[in-house]
Amino acid sequence: MRNVTSKISGRRTLRFESLEEISDEVERLAQAKKIRTRGNWTAGQVLQHLAIVMHGSVDGVEIKLPLPLRIMMPLILFFRKQKFLNQPMKSGIELPKSAAAVLIPPPTSLEMDSRRFVRV
Numbered sequence: 001m002r003n004v005t006s007k008i009s010g011r012r013t014l015r016f017e018s019l020e021e022i023s024d025e026v027e028r029l030a031q032a033k034k035i036r037t038r039g040n041w042t043a044g045q046v047l048q049h050l051a052i053v054m055h056g057s058v059d060g061v062e063i064k065l066p067l068p069l070r071i072m073m074p075l076i077l078f079f080r081k082q083k084f085l086n087q088p089m090k091s092g093i094e095l096p097k098s099a100a101a102v103l104i105p106p107p108t109s110l111e112m113d114s115r116r117f118v119r120v
Helices: 019-031 043-059 066-084 097-103 110-118
Strands: none
Touching: 019 043, 043 097
16 A cells, blocks of 8 residues: 655655765665665665666756746746755655656665665
8 A cells, every 4th residue: 555645744854965964874774774764665766766866967867848847947946946955845746757757766675776876
């Protein structure tokens, strides 16, 4: 049974000031004996998703947004930049199929993805 992730409470609030702090947290999680996730993904899937997004922010992502959104995106980013940078993302976002194919990872192990993530 899948959780409705927009309704889940008790998430950790994280804020990192550097890539080194992110790397340290990934290493700490990789060393943990047990990790309990709050949603539908395994810890490895969460880590893989973050690695995909971080790599994509540098290398670009092959996602084709709908035309109206592509036209409005620069304006949205201009006015919402501080919110995107300083507030947490909402949970339970339903992605378009083209984005889901790129951003939603298949099941994987935490060990495998912690190595991939640290190489970012």
